[in-house]
Amino acid sequence: MADVEPSQAIAPPPPARPRAISRERMALLFAVMLTTAAGNTAMQSVMPSIGTALQINDVWISLAYSWSALLWVVCAPFWAERSDRRGRKAMMALGLVGFIASFSLCGLMLWFGLSGYLTAFWALLLFAVARSLYGGFGSAAPPAVQAYVASRTPRSERTQALSLIASSFGLGTVIGPALAPLMVLPGVGLTGPFLIFSAIGVLTLIALRWRLPNDEPQFPARGKAYDAPYSGSPTSEMAEDDEEKDEEQVEPHKLRWFEPRLRPWVICGLLGGHAQAMVLGISGFLVLDRLGLRDTPAEGTGPVGLVLMSGAIATLLAQWGLIPRFNLGPRAASLSGIAISAFGVIFLGFADDLHSIALAYAIASLGFGLFRPGNTSGTSLAVTRAEQGQASGVTASVAGASFIYAPALGVWLYGHSDWTGFGLIVALCLIVFAYGWASLQKDSLLTRDRR
Numbered sequence: 298m299a300d301v302e303p304s305q306a307i308a309p310p311p312p313a314r315p316r317a318i319s320r321e322r323m324a325l326l327f328a329v330m331l332t333t334a335a336g337n338t339a340m341q342s343v344m345p346s347i348g349t350a351l352q353i354n355d356v357w358i359s360l361a362y363s364w365s366a367l368l369w370v371v372c373a374p375f376w377a378e379r380s381d382r383r384g385r386k387a388m389m390a391l392g393l394v395g396f397i398a399s400f401s402l403c404g405l406m407l408w409f410g411l412s413g414y415l416t417a418f419w420a421l422l423l424f425a426v427a428r429s430l431y432g433g434f435g436s437a438a439p440p441a442v443q444a445y446v447a448s449r450t451p452r453s454e455r456t457q458a459l460s461l462i463a464s465s466f467g468l469g470t471v472i473g474p475a476l477a478p479l480m481v482l483p484g485v486g487l488t489g490p491f492l493i494f495s496a497i498g499v500l501t502l503i504a505l506r507w508r509l510p511n512d513e514p515q516f517p518a519r520g521k522a523y524d525a526p527y528s529g530s531p532t533s534e535m536a537e538d539d540e541e542k543d544e545e546q547v548e549p550h551k552l553r554w555f556e557p558r559l560r561p562w563v564i565c566g567l568l569g570g571h572a573q574a575m576v577l578g579i580s581g582f583l584v585l586d587r588l589g590l591r592d593t594p595a596e597g598t599g600p601v602g603l604v605l606m607s608g609a610i611a612t613l614l615a616q617w618g619l620i621p622r623f624n625l626g627p628r629a630a631s632l633s634g635i636a637i638s639a640f641g642v643i644f645l646g647f648a649d650d651l652h653s654i655a656l657a658y659a660i661a662s663l664g665f666g667l668f669r670p671g672n673t674s675g676t677s678l679a680v681t682r683a684e685q686g687q688a689s690g691v692t693a694s695v696a697g698a699s700f701i702y703a704p705a706l707g708v709w710l711y712g713h714s715d716w717t718g719f720g721l722i723v724a725l726c727l728i729v730f731a732y733g734w735a736s737l738q739k740d741s742l743l744t745r746d747r748r
Contacts, residue, residue, distance in 0.1 A: 325509045326442050327465045329389050332501045333396050333438065334469025335476070336494035338609070340403075342477040342602040343487045345581035349594035350487065351410055351417040355582050355712060359705035361425040368432030369697030376437035377444065377690025385445040386509050390502060392438020395430050397498040402427035404491025411486060436697065440689035447677045447685045464616035464670075470609035474602035481598060552680065552687040554695070559688075561736035562627075562676045563695055565729050569635055569672065570699030572725040573665045576642060578704025579711045579718055580604060580658055587649050600651055607655040608662030615666030626740025627678060630671025632733050638664030639726035646719040668729075678743045 348358035380388040403424050410420025446462050473490075480489040554563045581601045584590070590597040620630055641661025648654040673692050680688045711718035 322509060323461075325505055326389075326445060326462065328501050329393065329438055329505060330442055330462060330465035331469045331472070332393070332494070332498055333435065334466040335473035336396065336400055336469075336490070336498065338470040338473030338605055339477040339480065339490040339494060340400075340473075341577070341581060342474045342605055343481070343490055343598055345585055345601060346594040346597045347407055347411070347487050349585065349591060349597070351420060353417050353421055356705055356709050357421060359578050359708045360702075361421055362428065362704060363701050364425055365428040365432030366697050366700035368429055369436045370694045370701065372433050373436040373440055373693035373697060374687065374690035377440035377687055377693065380437075380441045380444055381687075385441040386505070388437040388441035389509075390505060392435050392441065393498055393502040393505065395434025395437065397495050397502065399427055399429075399431035399435060400491050400498065401495040402430070404485075404488040404495070407491070408485060408488040411488065432697070436693060440693045443673070443677075443689035443692065444685045447682075447689065461616075464613055466612075468609070468613060470612065471606050474605035474609065477602050478599045481595070487595065487598070552684055552691055554691060558679045559676060559691060561733070561738070562672055562679060563691065565631060565635075565733050565737065566672045566676070566692070566695040567698060568725050568732075569631075569638075569665075569668050569729045570696055571703040572635075572638065572642075572722045572729070573669075574699040574703035575707030575718065575722050575725075576638075576645070576658075576661055576665075578707045580608075580645075582708060582711070583645075584651075584654060587654065588651060603651070604655045604658050607659040611659040611663040612666030615663050616670055619667060620670065625667070625671065627671045627675030627743055628733070628737045628740045630667045631675065631737065632671075632730055634664045634667025634669075634671060635726050635729045635733070636664065637661075638668065639723050639730070640664070642719055642722045642726065646716055675737065675743065679738070 344358055345355070348355060376388050376391070406415070406420055406423040406427055409415040410417055410424075415423070442462060473494075476493075477490045480493045481487055482489040485492060552559065554560075581597075581604075584601045584604055585594070585597045588597075588600055590600070615634070619625065623629075625633070638661050641657055641659070641664055644660060645654065645657035648657045676692050677685060677688050707718050707722070710721060
């Protein structure tokens, strides 16, 4: 028998997976999300006190966010699709510009109102107009960050990767309320957090433009062949497996919210998101009421910030600790999270001092900290890699839809009866759990790598 050449006897090694996202790049992505999250929660810490100082009804303060949230729902999918063509970096930069412009103008309008240069009506109206810049243009950043990460991680690792990005929001919600009382400075007063976080946004934008390389969109707008993050070439071995062909060569179409693949995740995200938005909307005013701080609103910034910070720490525990420690898949994280949230909201309804309010809010936030990344990763895993940009847009718009009227509705119900508001929130959580148990796909199927 003829000798076999070594080159013929040894099979060629499989194509190596491209390197994961580097630490430096992940840090930049983390910073983009962190800045916007910290700024927004710092704003939420001071807005109940600002509204009380301006003698504006609580419901109108909550409604001031509605136009911005509606714009977020409309614009987020548009920017997500555009990121497939123009690149993720460009959309992240646009989102930061929207954040900076919005926060600068919001702070200025509220300062005019608190200083007496504008009536309370005009101050709040101009605040809502300035806030719309965040909904219209700030919505470009989160879908771009999510799509950047989702398109560069295999299916089995995507829940953890997206959880890390989601945790940047969690960390931001710790930092924002913690720093907000320190940013109430002489001369600018309660509007200090707006102006300071605008400056932080400028620094983040400079770092992003300087350090994150210009990215080539991984998937052409019309869904032609592309390089998957873990394949050797656009066409390697695609004809060998029908499942792989479905994943890599499917012709992408415009994703609708309620198409069969996404419907269960979207419904759960909408209902659970409304519950979370109501809790967030009520929490600041609940602290002022139960601690008797309505007559001294400036003193409410610290306690409100402490409650929000306790919730943020619990969210981080869920996203940095529980999800990776127990390797929770999308379904498990979503269902366990929404059940824990329901228990936390019931506890919050009985809480009447700062310690119990903070603990109850932390339990509810722990649950939502499991639910949110579970729902996000479930939406991502329900579609192909070529559709990740659109999927991230759906996720962002669903999240924005929760804040169009839910916070104001929650505050209005709370103003009439504590338990009417809390009862609706608990009911939403229980509906999500029941529907999700029956409809969400099993984790063993969702997280299975396709090769």
